[in-house]
Amino acid sequence: MTPRMVSTVALIVALAALPKVLWGADTGRIQFENRQKGSGINFVLDNGTLPDKPMIDGIPGGVALLDYDNDGYLDIFFTNGASLPGLAKEGDKFSNRLYHNNHDGTFTDVTGRAGLRGEGYSVGAAAADYDNDGRTDLYVTGFNGNFLYHNNGDGTFTDVTAKAGVPGVSSAGKKLWGISAAWLDYDNDGKLDLFVANYLDWSFATSRVCGSPGKRLSCSPTLYKGEPNILYHNNGNGTFTDVSEDMGISRHVGKGMGVAIADYDDDGWMDIFVANDNDRNFLFKNRGGKTFDELGVESFVAYTESGLPVSSMGVDFRDWNNDGKPSLIITALGGETYPLFRNEGNGFFSYESYKAGIGLRSFKMSGWGAGIQDFDNDGYKDLFTANSHVNENADLDGQQHYRQANAVFRNLHDGTFQDMSDDAGPGMQIRAAHRGCAFGDLNHDGKIDVVVSAIGSPAELLYNTSTGGNHWILIKTVGVKSNRDGIGTRIKMTTASGLVQYNHVTTAGSYASSNDPRVHFGLGADTLIKEIELKWPSGIIQVLHNVRADQFLTVNEE
Amino acid sequence: MRAVSLSLLLAAFTAWPAFAEPCKGAEAQLSQVSKALTVNALDIAENALRALSVSYPDCPEIVLHQARLAQAKGRISEAAGLYYRYTDTNPGDSRGLAYFGRFFLEQRDYMKADALSAAAVDKNPDDPAALVLRGQIYLMKGQSSAGQNLLEKAIKLDPDDPEAQFQLGTIYDKAKAAAQAVEHFRKAATLNPHDARAWDYLALNLEVVGDLDGTEQAYQKGLQVNQAGRYHDAFLDYNYGRFLAKRNDLSGSKRHLDRAVESAPQVRAVWFERAKLDMRLQNYQQARADAEKAHACTQQGGVIDLQIYSLLSQVYARLGDTALAKKYTDLTRETPPPVRGEQR
Numbered sequence: 026m027t028p029r030m031v032s033t034v035a036l037i038v039a040l041a042a043l044p045k046v047l048w049g050a051d052t053g054r055i056q057f058e059n060r061q062k063g064s065g066i067n068f069v070l071d072n073g074t075l076p077d078k079p080m081i082d083g084i085p086g087g088v089a090l091l092d093y094d095n096d097g098y099l100d101i102f103f104t105n106g107a108s109l110p111g112l113a114k115e116g117d118k119f120s121n122r123l124y125h126n127n128h129d130g131t132f133t134d135v136t137g138r139a140g141l142r143g144e145g146y147s148v149g150a151a152a153a154d155y156d157n158d159g160r161t162d163l164y165v166t167g168f169n170g171n172f173l174y175h176n177n178g179d180g181t182f183t184d185v186t187a188k189a190g191v192p193g194v195s196s197a198g199k200k201l202w203g204i205s206a207a208w209l210d211y212d213n214d215g216k217l218d219l220f221v222a223n224y225l226d227w228s229f230a231t232s233r234v235c236g237s238p239g240k241r242l243s244c245s246p247t248l249y250k251g252e253p254n255i256l257y258h259n260n261g262n263g264t265f266t267d268v269s270e271d272m273g274i275s276r277h278v279g280k281g282m283g284v285a286i287a288d289y290d291d292d293g294w295m296d297i298f299v300a301n302d303n304d305r306n307f308l309f310k311n312r313g314g315k316t317f318d319e320l321g322v323e324s325f326v327a328y329t330e331s332g333l334p335v336s337s338m339g340v341d342f343r344d345w346n347n348d349g350k351p352s353l354i355i356t357a358l359g360g361e362t363y364p365l366f367r368n369e370g371n372g373f374f375s376y377e378s379y380k381a382g383i384g385l386r387s388f389k390m391s392g393w394g395a396g397i398q399d400f401d402n403d404g405y406k407d408l409f410t411a412n413s414h415v416n417e418n419a420d421l422d423g424q425q426h427y428r429q430a431n432a433v434f435r436n437l438h439d440g441t442f443q444d445m446s447d448d449a450g451p452g453m454q455i456r457a458a459h460r461g462c463a464f465g466d467l468n469h470d471g472k473i474d475v476v477v478s479a480i481g482s483p484a485e486l487l488y489n490t491s492t493g494g495n496h497w498i499l500i501k502t503v504g505v506k507s508n509r510d511g512i513g514t515r516i517k518m519t520t521a522s523g524l525v526q527y528n529h530v531t532t533a534g535s536y537a538s539s540n541d542p543r544v545h546f547g548l549g550a551d552t553l554i555k556e557i558e559l560k561w562p563s564g565i566i567q568v569l570h571n572v573r574a575d576q577f578l579t580v581n582e583e
Numbered sequence: 584m585r586a587v588s589l590s591l592l593l594a595a596f597t598a599w600p601a602f603a604e605p606c607k608g609a610e611a612q613l614s615q616v617s618k619a620l621t622v623n624a625l626d627i628a629e630n631a632l633r634a635l636s637v638s639y640p641d642c643p644e645i646v647l648h649q650a651r652l653a654q655a656k657g658r659i660s661e662a663a664g665l666y667y668r669y670t671d672t673n674p675g676d677s678r679g680l681a682y683f684g685r686f687f688l689e690q691r692d693y694m695k696a697d698a699l700s701a702a703a704v705d706k707n708p709d710d711p712a713a714l715v716l717r718g719q720i721y722l723m724k725g726q727s728s729a730g731q732n733l734l735e736k737a738i739k740l741d742p743d744d745p746e747a748q749f750q751l752g753t754i755y756d757k758a759k760a761a762a763q764a765v766e767h768f769r770k771a772a773t774l775n776p777h778d779a780r781a782w783d784y785l786a787l788n789l790e791v792v793g794d795l796d797g798t799e800q801a802y803q804k805g806l807q808v809n810q811a812g813r814y815h816d817a818f819l820d821y822n823y824g825r826f827l828a829k830r831n832d833l834s835g836s837k838r839h840l841d842r843a844v845e846s847a848p849q850v851r852a853v854w855f856e857r858a859k860l861d862m863r864l865q866n867y868q869q870a871r872a873d874a875e876k877a878h879a880c881t882q883q884g885g886v887i888d889l890q891i892y893s894l895l896s897q898v899y900a901r902l903g904d905t906a907l908a909k910k911y912t913d914l915t916r917e918t919p920p921p922v923r924g925e926q927r
Binding site: 233235236242243244245247248303304305322323325327328330331332333334336358360373379380382384385388389414415416419422423424 | 759760761762763790791792793795828829830831859862863889890891892893894896897900901908912915916920921922923924925926927
């Protein structure tokens, strides 16, 4: 062996060890395993499609992960479609579903007992404890009905929509087509308010037919007018007031699909991002809880770097590069790429899909659900998208596919991502008409799992089986002065090795779905957290020191 | 005078007599010359024609190929004279009409090209050269179905016609059927490696199907042969520059976008693309200059006002010019996004 060869071998050995030394994290593989079979979950999303493929049939499929019975484990709620054109849940196949987590990998369908079968053509779900009674409630959006279900604490829910005044209708009395919803306390008064993203002014009476007979395609949303979004203020007595107009929300008419919340400018007030389909996206900046300014154009997130809209569907709004500034990923249709906007912290976002390495990879993907989550617990958040084209007949175009596999992009710690989908296990190779997905730890192993709904095929329970043995923590916040769920709380985490990460409490994000309210952090090789700083919506800043890893930590506001 | 001559030519319906005695014995060489001209191998064609014109001084087909050669070499007047000479004496030859029609097409005299292509197909509906030209003109008129039929027929008759492959590729490209487009552009580029347009289109469609290495290779081959002439592609550097930006090769992208603005300065898209790159490079002054040039261009090149306003709003915001940033932000908000096709 020549000296040159020796040094080369030594270099390779050194490089192989480098990631662990630098990041203090085992760079194991991101893996998912679909454990739907035998789980007791047999939910199949039924969109009630018709031969003419009306706009509505491509849109459903929200998922919510919520612990409705406070047993510490996440249960699963799926929204479902309805018969068309009747828009009624005729028969069980259109029922929404609630599955109770039995803690052993199996689930029990408790829909009937819970009273969550639903009505009309359901789309999205948003879970949170809006009345601060310690029990998670559920809001369901839909085409012809939005519903607020109050959790009675005994395994049942009561429809309180009318009493609460959150039916999802405009000030003119028109029911708007609700897609996603988000719970947030926009005025930091300790009570969760409700934002509803609405889509198109569409009906069967105005429905257009696209494509040719037998080869119908979903029409472009540009053929229809958009609808305003709604913001409901929580009055604290079980009722809400529609403040959309007063708060500057309803004057902006878009084609809302996904919604996510974050305090993107760290001013202590939660802001709202709405992904609009083929229209400019909205970034509602919260002005001290008094009003919202829509700053999508000013912040450079309205359009891609080409100055054009994409078919924005799902969205997540979290800090993926550990700089404390929540950034955005948005899913879109094939040929558009998934926009990735990095928050620069100066009021501007930069479009970084190509720079981050997901541009060319996502060009052929069409996506709905989206999440910024640390799947390998290495301390850096990765990306997940639930994929499928909107068109059932998309395959008529040789470049598009209706049924697609989901995608996961691993964070390489330098602002770039690597598409790991092909190597992420058989669970990630399932080609289906995926729609909404929700993120959370279903089996208490400290890894973020994904539940994905799919039109015409069984929902997928993608358990995270990533290797590497990295450490983690999940934090449940319990507000006292703040809203009880602690939604909006910003958490800064400093591990023993010095890695600093940020996240915030929210159930919003993805597409029409609702995530685990607990905040997850991957800790890499660290078994000890030096400091956890919680900035509550009330303004209280709480600091914990020397917290051990690998635990479910409940933090009460104090 | 010439116009009268052309009218007479189009009015003539006498059957064209096959080249008889004057060309006898030169058929194989003439065929090779024709192929050489088709693939832009001009030196080979020129040398062969020189020798043939000595041996076969009365062979009319030599005149036709001399016309094609002169056209390819940019000697326009000479080419026109030779075409007139040939078609005046051989008014029934569909190939003469077709090549003359292509000459007019390249001179942007679309009326004459249209008339001659129609006459050529009329004379001989099985002449690939006539079918290709007519098919191309149908495409230019927006009659893609009719154009596709003729091009497919031409390819059946002569699968080795690179122009037919290229034109058919453009139909699939327009229809966003990238896989089929790749098939035809690959054939076109293989049959005529001097055709920079074919390499460019091949690269664009290879990118769509996800073959990024193939895309890179196609661009490289196109750049090697992209010279002035009928196969020149003014947007090759533009497209390659965009591709390199997507692959995060920003310096390479800049090199090619710099060339793109030199070769097509009248087109908004090239300035727009370079301005976008300037933004990524955080060269905001240059971005401003390029974006303003894009704004001033009348030839859009596919870039609409909304895109310019959005870019200018970002440029001026980055530069701290709040008044202009607001102006373009307002314009961005007021300008509705494009209405795309009826279906997704």
